[in-house]
Amino acid sequence: MKFCPRCGSKNLNYMPWLGEIYKCRDCGYRGALIVEDGEFADAIDAIKKKSSK
Numbered sequence: 001m002k003f004c005p006r007c008g009s010k011n012l013n014y015m016p017w018l019g020e021i022y023k024c025r026d027c028g029y030r031g032a033l034i035v036e037d038g039e040f041a042d043a044i045d046a047i048k049k050k051s052s053k
């Protein structure tokens, strides 16, 4: 599972033709840096809850 580092969304489009780039469909984030699986999920979730208010 991969998560957007900005908003924690799982709606990431992988765009390898742009050079291992991911694009978030929720916040528009675009970059190679993504959060993968469990370890950061809790932190991301906390950020998401905070910013969604």
Ligand SMILES: [Zn+2]
Binding pocket: 004, 005, 006, 007, 008, 009, 024, 025, 026, 027, 028, 029
């Ligand atoms: Zn995002």
